[in-house]
Amino acid sequence: MAPLDLLRRLTANGIELRARGAELSFKAPAGALDAVTVESIRQLKPDLLRLLDGSTCRWCGLPMARRGTPAVSLADGTSLHGECRTDFDIDRIERAAKRGLSSTLTADPAEVVVRGELDAIEREFSR
Template sequence: MTALDLLSRLMLDGVELHVQAGKLELYGHGPPPDDVTLVEVRAHKSELIALLDGTTCRWCRHPIDWKFSPAIALGDGTSLHGHCHEPFHVDRIMRNAARAVDPALADDPAEVGLHGDLPTIDQEAA
């Protein structure tokens, strides 16, 4: 599991992560994360901090220098280089579209108008 996968899973579980003074803080409205999850958080702590403090692009994983390159802060606390913004959102939309037309996810197969997988942008090709 990558740090980004872990961040997404924690957010889905209602756990908010913040970086304050270089320290990773977890907040939540539900039950606390289990011990296995906390071990994963500790294992990915430096990567999570880099994603959440705006120093690393969540798309290309390269450092962001906010003084010299345009960057975009996202609502989940992560950031993107200006040039990574478009491929990131195109890929996100295509993945969501693929899930929306997946016949396995439809209650009634007759409701699905388009079958098959939609292509996604390969991160390395971007």
């Protein structure tokens, strides 16, 4: 697995990975880290450290120094090339939207219809 793919998978599963010097630390929901994932982290540790210390773009995987555009630093210590920011944000928003959709809500058409009607009523009153 490529380091970027692993980092994206960890993030999607609610696992927060950080660089602490030459070591990695993480916060994860109970049961989120299985033996296969831990082994992948061990094998890709040098590459993950480069992603997490900001010297490699979190989106495209290229070294930050290779492009002439301004870098964007993220709260977790990773960096993005300026031109990679939009794609990164779109991906992040799409993942958040998918997590926000309850399977019970989308499984019941009546719930979806009522929500749509409430949105229309709310728009009508906000004029």
